[in-house]
Amino acid sequence: MKRKIYLFLMVFFSVITFAQKTVSGKITDEDGVAIPSASVTIEEPGKDAILAYGITNSKGEYKVTFTSSEPNVDLKVKAFNQKPLTKQISNSDQTLAFKLQSEATEIKEVQLKTKMITARGDTISYDLKAFDNKNDRTLADIMKKIPGIEVNADGTILYQGNAINKFYVEGKDLMEGGYGTITNSLPKDAISKLEVLENHQPVKMLQGKIPSDAAAINIRLKKSVTMTGRGEVGSGFGDPWLWNVKLTPMFFSKKQQWVVNYKTNNMGEQVENEGNILAFGSSWEGRRGNASQNNWLGVENASVPNLPVKRYLFNNVHYLSANYLTNIDSKKEWEFKANANYTNNAVERESNSVTRDFQQGTQYNTRFLNNFYTDKLKGELIFTKNAKKGFFKNTTTFSQFWNGDRAFAERNDRIGYRTGNESVQSPTSSFQNSLSTIIPWKEKMVNLKSYINYQDDRQTLEISPANYLQLPYKNLVKDTITNINFAGGSTALQDFRIRTLDTSHSANISFTAKGWTFTPEIGIDVSTDKLNTNFEGTAIPNPSITDDIPLNFNDLSYENDLTFAEITPRASITANYKSDAWNVWASLPVNFNNIKAEDAFRNVSKTLNKTTFTPNLFAQYSFASFFKASVNGNISNNFGDIQTAYAGYVLTSPSGFNVMNPKNPIPQTNTKSGGARLEYRNPLNNLFFNVGYRLSDTKNNLLASSAVNDLGFSVVEYIESENKRTNNSYYAEIGKYFPKFKTNASVTFNDTTSKSQSRRNNEDINTTNESNSLGFKFNNTYFSWMSVDFNFTKTWNKQSNGIISNDLGKTENYNHNLNVFFYPLESHTIGFYWDQINSNLGDTKLNNGFFDLSYQFSWTAKKVDFELKWMNIADKKVFERISVGDATITQTTMQLRPSQVMLSVKFNFK
Structure with missing residues (x-):
């Protein structure tokens, strides 16, 4: 190596x-x-x-x-x-x-070689007409064809393999990182050009002083005042009756911008994630993140195939969002933004699995039917001043969840056939406020930041009848494992509540000397978590269970009353240097970590006081106009959280308990990582490539040790034992646009080797995973009567750990997506879609092909499309997959959406 x-x-x-x-x-x-x-x-x-x-x-x-x-x-x-x-x-x-x-x-302006891509300084402009085809309607349709730009399945936009840090429309950040709604619904006819802003520093006060290696996207519109948007109404044949409605009007002017979005369907289209934050801007702007629950408890879940979501998602979703931006002063320096979204979603899922346990020589079958219910509301108010002589940003966010999950589980093993009904109720309330301001002081800048987050999570897991469970109990004193038998007809109940308060406050001052900008900073982070859990159930006395193992669950082993507090004063200095060729950044923080975990039930008190130095370095050199070479490295320390500090049993899933040993110290994780990267982007001849290497080494003082019985139920305990994980990865990507042939093509390659340690049934397992992947993307609009989009990915994986041998752990996967559109007559389009997913493990080969067909008539004068689409023509009902675990191989069959026909009307609002 x-x-x-x-x-x-x-x-x-x-x-x-x-x-x-x-x-x-x-x-x-x-x-x-x-x-x-x-x-x-x-x-x-x-x-x-x-x-x-x-x-x-x-x-x-x-x-x-x-x-x-x-x-x-x-x-x-x-x-x-x-x-x-x-x-x-x-x-x-x-x-x-x-x-x-x-x-x-x-x-x-100076046009360099071609009008389709022009460059001026750090701004690269793309004329979208050069890349679209007759079937493209929105920004997202075209963006996937632009060299150097990728769009992930979750909507994240990558430039040269890295996520963008901002998404603007006419220089304004209306969506605050949740740009999926605009990319999916902004009509291409409204767009003048797309700009990539390389080395983009979003805070104007810091431009030219604090460098950035990230890129941003800016959309230029044809009109200074634009009323536009996209709509779709569809209905289909199936069981039940199918519908799909999308209404997304938009307005953009120099002073105001707004987007309103309502989408609902039951035909397998995932729209509820459009508002997720995908671009996080700069740390100078404060903290931002997607609101999420502390989901400790969960029902047993049916498996999900590695297919496009539309193939398997049985949903009934309503998603409503609104985003508004306006300038509130005459100089147009102050902005007010209000963002809100609401999701109501019901999802059904089903899978059947056969699992072979090679460590124990057993086999068992499972079947899970799920109903997931999502009900959540989010609101956000943002005040921003982003000017050359001052910066201020305050973001207030409130989120509320009323989620619930259901499962019907079946198991067939050596004991026999059993069923269980499982449910989790999980309401959550969350409030966040992030404040950041930069104040000019003579030739210096003073930055003050404050962040407050309070969250209250409650969860209740219920399993009925309780004798569906065959849970192991581990005696931590005698290191013995015994199954617990539950009384027939009884119910098992796990209660959970965690209240979290996180605060972070800091102040820094920046000054410049000889081309360098130095920023010393002091701050303090304070977090407090309060955990309460309780498990209830009725156990049957078992003569094999010794007296010191509880036969009822009123014992303290099944309760937690834990307070986890962490206070971290910190001091750091950050140095930045930016020239025509060099971009250097170094952060040198010292953290004074003070952690205390107290459990009143067990009279357990753990403390940790440790000073850590966690440097983070980055250097980039630009040369020959088109090349950038960079290196980076960092050291980080993590001292665990409340999820790794509790000492009592918690039934996190019906498949088993989690437990921490009260004698364990506070968890400690040390990670060292580094990488090197070479980029080439030449907009003059439409060629882009990047190649790089990443490595990381992580050391832990606690090791996951699982006790798994022959029925697949487990208890997971963390024991004190130093262990490490290593990861090495090589990657490369090259993309080229051929104007004469109206073709964009790119190739990607990745080689990754990782090593990790674990323990299963008192046997140490050292696992090595070797993975290689090759990807190819191609689209062509050369012919006036046809356009083609094609991409494929081929992966090779090999896992070995002494239990799973090289032959058993060697898998191959192949998938491709082919979209071909024919234009036999003006305003008429015929589309053919082919998704192919193949997987091989030894002599077992699973091939899954899916085909769709569409016909579209375009009423050009009114910018209205009428589409008739037949999905899953072969009416394929299930998807098969093989997966490899530490000691198991599982073959799973997952339920798919049946054949369905949809008639849709698609239109622009203006």
Whole structure:
């Protein structure tokens, strides 16, 4: 492995240093006046390919770094209202000044090679018309075809493999990271162009002072005042009757923006996650995150296939959201935002599994039928000032959940056939407030941040009849395991409540010296968790159970009354450096950790007082105009939380108890990670690629030890034993757009090796996982009568740990998605869709193919589409999959949506 790392680093740094030459100087007009924004390009003689380019600054100065094996290169200068200049120069470091002659021109900006992609500084602009096809209707449809940009299944937008940090429409962040609604519903006809803002620092006060390596997306509209949006109404044949309604009107102006969104369907489309926060901005803006519950308890869940959600989701969802932004001062520096969404969703799920336990030589069958009910409300108020001379942002968020889960479980094992009804009720209330302000003080900046979060979670898990359970009990003193038998007809009940208060307050001051920006900071984090749990049930006396094992659950072993408090004063200094070539960032924090866990029931008190140093380093070097090379590394420490500190039994699932040993110390986790990355993005010839390496090493002082009986029920205990996890990953991606063929193609590759330790039935398990994946994406709109979108992923996995051998743990998976659209006549479209998912384990081969067909008529004058779509033509009822665990192999059959036909009307609001 070390040899691979050294080889990678040698290649990595040799690319950086090989034959680089730099040309710099100044561009002026005939009178000697500096010319800003002039383009300077370097090309090899006789070749239509730009090696590197630069743009002059306000003083007319330029600097271009390039790599070429030719003895001479062509230098070309272009500027507004100036005559272009071309000069052949030697391939060497030199300083050259040029005077341009005046010449009238109508060119508004310097277009580099092609109008479909233009570059100006750190902004790359895409003309979406160059990438769309006749069947595309929204921004999301086109964005998936743009080189260098990817859209994940959850809606996250990636640029060069990394998530964006902001999503703007006309420079305004209406959605505050929850941009899925706009990308899925903004009509392409309303868009002028899409801009990628590289190295984007969202806080204006910090631009040019605190660098960023993240990119943002900005959407430019055709009109300064735009009323638009997308709607769809559909009905279908099936059991039950199918419907699909989407109504998303939008309004954008210089002062106000709003989006209202209502979506409902029962035909398998997942719309409730559109409001999830996908871009988190800068830490200088305060804290933001998706509200979530502390879900400790859960019913047994049916498995989910690795298919597009529309293939298996039996849902009945209503999702309503509203986002509003307005400027509240004459200078348009202050913004007020109000965001709210409500979700009501019911989901059904079913699966059957056969599990073989190779450690115990047993086999058992299970069947789970689920009903999941989601009922949640979220509201948010945001006040923001983002100006060159001041920053303020306060975000207040309230969330309420009224969720409930149900399960009907069947088991067939050596004891016989058993059934159980399971339910979880889980109401949650959450309140958050995040405040951040930056105040200018002479040449310095003072940043004050405050965060408060209070959350109250309640959960009740009920299993009836209780004798469905065959739970093991582990005697922590004698290290023996005995099954607990429950009385027939009785009910098992697990109660849970946790109240959490998290606060974080900090102050820092930033000052600049010799190109560096230094930010010393002090702060304090305080969190308190209060946990109460209780388990109730009726056990049958068992002669094999010794007297010191409880036969009723009033014993303290099944209750928890735990207070977990953590106080962490901290001090740090952050250093930033930004130049034309370098972007360096280093954070050097020292944390004074003070943790105390107290359990009044057991008279247990644990404490930890430890000082930690957790540096985080990043350095990026830009060269030859199109290349960026970067390295990063960090050390982090985590001292566990209340979920790893309690000492009593908790039935987290009907499949088994979790328990912590009261003698264990506070959990400690130390992680060291690092990576190197090389990027190339050339908008001049539509070529993008990145290649990199990541490694991480994690050490823990507690080890998960599971006692699993031959029926698959378990008790999981954490024992004091040092263990580690390592992960090494190589990755690469290359994408190219071919204008002549109207084709975009990209290839991705990933190689990952991970090692981990665990313990199962007193046997140490050292697991090695090796995984390789190859991906390919292709779309073509060359023919006027047809367009093609195709992507596939092939993965190879090998797991070995002494129980699961190399042959048993070797799996292969393949999946592809093919969409072909035919345009036989004007306004008519025929679509063919093919999803294929294959998996192999030894001689077992499972092939799953799905086919859809659609016909669409477009009423062009009214911008209305009528679509008839037949989904799952083969009426495939189930999906099969094989999965490998530490000591088990499970073959699962999952229920799918049947064949269905939908008639839809799709339209733009304006």
